[in-house]
Amino acid sequence: MRKPFARNLLVSGAIALASFTVGTVAIAAGGTEHPPHRHWHFQGPFGTFDRAAAQRGFQVYQEVCAACHSLSLVAYRNLTELGLTENQVKGLIKDITVTDLNDEGAPVDRPARPSDRFKKPFPNQAAAAAANNGKAPPDLSVIVKAREYGPDYIYGILTGYVPYDKLTPAQIKEFDVKKDDNFNKYFPGHKIAMAPPLSDDKVTYADGTKATLDQEAADVTEFLAWASEPHMEDRKRTGVRVILFLIALAGMMYAVKRMVWADKH
Amino acid sequence: MASSHGTPPVFNNKVVAWIDHRLPIFSYIEKEYHTFPTPRNFNYFWNFGAIATVMLVLMIATGIVLATNYTPHVLMAFDSVERIDRDVPQGWLIRDLHMNGASFFFIAVYIHIFRGMYYGSYKAPRELLWILGVVIFLLMMATAFMGYVLPWGQMSFWGATVITNLFSAIPIVGESIVTWLWGGFAVDNPTLNRFFALHYLLPFIIVGVVALHVVALHVHGSNNPTGIDPKGPQDTVPFHPYYTMKDGFGVMVFLIVYAGFVFFAPDYLGHPDNYIPADPLVTPAHIVPEWYFLPFYAILRAIPDKLGGVLAMFGAIAVLFILPWLDTSRVRSCTFRPIYKWFMMFLVVDVIVLGICGSKPPEGFWVPLSQLATLYYFAHFLVVLPILGKIERPLPLPPSIADSVLKKKAV
Numbered sequence: 001m002r003k004p005f006a007r008n009l010l011v012s013g014a015i016a017l018a019s020f021t022v023g024t025v026a027i028a029a030g031g032t033e034h035p036p037h038r039h040w041h042f043q044g045p046f047g048t049f050d051r052a053a054a055q056r057g058f059q060v061y062q063e064v065c066a067a068c069h070s071l072s073l074v075a076y077r078n079l080t081e082l083g084l085t086e087n088q089v090k091g092l093i094k095d096i097t098v099t100d101l102n103d104e105g106a107p108v109d110r111p112a113r114p115s116d117r118f119k120k121p122f123p124n125q126a127a128a129a130a131a132n133n134g135k136a137p138p139d140l141s142v143i144v145k146a147r148e149y150g151p152d153y154i155y156g157i158l159t160g161y162v163p164y165d166k167l168t169p170a171q172i173k174e175f176d177v178k179k180d181d182n183f184n185k186y187f188p189g190h191k192i193a194m195a196p197p198l199s200d201d202k203v204t205y206a207d208g209t210k211a212t213l214d215q216e217a218a219d220v221t222e223f224l225a226w227a228s229e230p231h232m233e234d235r236k237r238t239g240v241r242v243i244l245f246l247i248a249l250a251g252m253m254y255a256v257k258r259m260v261w262a263d264k265h
Numbered sequence: 266m267a268s269s270h271g272t273p274p275v276f277n278n279k280v281v282a283w284i285d286h287r288l289p290i291f292s293y294i295e296k297e298y299h300t301f302p303t304p305r306n307f308n309y310f311w312n313f314g315a316i317a318t319v320m321l322v323l324m325i326a327t328g329i330v331l332a333t334n335y336t337p338h339v340l341m342a343f344d345s346v347e348r349i350d351r352d353v354p355q356g357w358l359i360r361d362l363h364m365n366g367a368s369f370f371f372i373a374v375y376i377h378i379f380r381g382m383y384y385g386s387y388k389a390p391r392e393l394l395w396i397l398g399v400v401i402f403l404l405m406m407a408t409a410f411m412g413y414v415l416p417w418g419q420m421s422f423w424g425a426t427v428i429t430n431l432f433s434a435i436p437i438v439g440e441s442i443v444t445w446l447w448g449g450f451a452v453d454n455p456t457l458n459r460f461f462a463l464h465y466l467l468p469f470i471i472v473g474v475v476a477l478h479v480v481a482l483h484v485h486g487s488n489n490p491t492g493i494d495p496k497g498p499q500d501t502v503p504f505h506p507y508y509t510m511k512d513g514f515g516v517m518v519f520l521i522v523y524a525g526f527v528f529f530a531p532d533y534l535g536h537p538d539n540y541i542p543a544d545p546l547v548t549p550a551h552i553v554p555e556w557y558f559l560p561f562y563a564i565l566r567a568i569p570d571k572l573g574g575v576l577a578m579f580g581a582i583a584v585l586f587i588l589p590w591l592d593t594s595r596v597r598s599c600t601f602r603p604i605y606k607w608f609m610m611f612l613v614v615d616v617i618v619l620g621i622c623g624s625k626p627p628e629g630f631w632v633p634l635s636q637l638a639t640l641y642y643f644a645h646f647l648v649v650l651p652i653l654g655k656i657e658r659p660l661p662l663p664p665s666i667a668d669s670v671l672k673k674k675a676v
Contacts, residue, residue: 045529073347138541142347145532146540188550228540231350231357238358239528246524250517257510264305264502
């Protein structure tokens with residue numbers, strides 16, 4: 001999710017020499033473009049998920065992404081954490097049937113329950129690969145944590161397609177782009193198997209928000225960021241309390257230490 | 266109940282006295298952690314032994330809880346870790362504490378090692394104390410490596426593949442050793458199972474070696490920033506309350522920084538690829554180990570020959586074992602070694618440079634840079650240390666610890 005170089009800066013303390021910075025920039029320039037940084041509602045030490053955006057993002061996932069991408073670690077009941085009521089969740093899944101075994105051990109279809117994990121679009125990896133030119137579309141459960149630049153990358157991919165006729169001859173030559181290929185500015189190697197999934201008015205938002213490509217991409221990224229780490233808000237809230245507690249305790253320890261040492265200095 | 270050093274303590278509590286008469290644990294605690302005479306001039310670098318101990322206990326405590334919820338199977342390991350994160354109450358907290366705890370354990374230990382090197386804590390009569398420390402460091406590396414494999418992400422799998430494959434460089438028996446390590450002909454379920462078993466076992470062996478480390482420490486007592494031995498009671502203070510309180514404060518400050526990562530950047534020190542489930546058919550673009558292994562990884566790759574690289578990497582740690590005999594200087598502390606002090610600082614820079622090289626793909630100018638840095642690493646220990654000790658003229662040592670403390674105060 002973070003740049004390895006930034007991590008090394010931290011690890012190496014303040015002694016990251018200027019020459020290395022120059023070297024890194026020079027190397028990075030030769031590869032794929034970095035996705036531009038966007039501000040996300042969930043960023044920063046106090047950032048929270050934008051519930052409305054994440055709910056819209058769920059709609060985008062459900063109506064568009066779910067045709068190919070599973071979200072196998074998330075259960076329908078988890079949607080209540082996004083502000084949906086239990087009845088709303090039950091309403092959302094009333095038409096979904098899942099395969100299960102009955103008491104005699106025979107496979108049967110039954111209506112989905114809130115405790116079920118999101119239904120996968122394909123019965124298994126091989127079927128997913130067979131339906132998608134030999135490579136299964138990745139599961140999206142932790143996708144935001146599983147890519148460098150995290151949400152910026154997801155948003156970048158969704159909005160970073162360049163039509164064949166907008167490519168420069170140099171690009172076509174360098175990356176060996178064919179007319180049927182999908183060219184994406186932010187995908188490593190640029191040629192991506194996924195056709196542009198989103199476009200203006202691909203969905204009709206229930207809350208009346210205008211469904212531009214940008215809006216859809218930002219919303220589904222917000223949703224997937226939540227799916228990747230549903231407890232993020234809890235983590236930050238706990239962190240504030242823990243750190244305040246530790247600072248108070250450290251202050252007390254310092255005072256005690258000063259008192260104890262008073263006669264030795 | 267308190268007593269001055271040297272006379273056996275008298276316990277007023279009858280139960281305590283009864284037990285102590287039969288099993289002298291209270292006398293031991295009294296002698297080793299209360300009245301134990303400790304140099305009065307420690308700086309905050311001397312906190313890191315206590316900090317490392319706290320981290321070790323924290324890692325074992327969180328690790329046992331994680332183990333109760335983890336499934337060591339190639340098809341289930343990744344999801345079981347995610348289940349801990351999502352469905353186990355406060356599981357995310359335990360996991361974030363554990364995975365960042367590894368990094369912060371290494372941070373504490375690296376600072377502790379630096380302290381030992383800078384102030385000459387490895388010199389006579391503390392050679393075995395130092396060697397036990399290097400053994401702990403090796404055990405930590407093995408434990409951390411196997412722990413990183415357990416989530417069975419892409420870096421777990423490919424890290425395990427790369428590191429276990431190193432043993433194939435050994436002539437004749439190499440391939441057999443690798444098969445034996447894997448428990449098969451590839452990194453697979455048997456590998457994961459044994460790594461889990463060993464990852465659970467090794468920390469307790471570390472506890473045992475830490476106990477020996479502490480026993481060895483308490484024979485001659487701690488070194489100190491001047492590197493000269495305490496000459497009498499005016500040079501020392503009882504361990505408690507002076508250093509228990511100072512260590513307590515240091516531990517709290519360290520935990521604040523640690524908590525900052527755990528709660529606000531839990532994945533910052535990790536690699537995003539490890540959130541991709543392991544796939545033996547897809548190699549990540551760059552296989553990199555965790556940050557605390559990067560300097561050694563750079564040394565491994567700096568040597569163009571596979572066996573040579575493996576030997577250099579292990580040699581980089583082996584050289585630490587003989588450090589007490591490589592240093593020929595009579596003076597312990599760098600404070601009084603005007604030239605070596607700068608070589609020591611340069612070694613720190615060198616290791617950081619190696620760390621950065623280790624995180625980069627082995628191409629372009631990173632290759633000669635890592636070779637240069639590797640060369641200095643070994644030259645430092647094998648050339649600079651033995652020669653400099655003979656030719657360097659150390660600064661005059663203060664007559665006593667108390668003297669140096671009081672003089673500093675006067676300035």
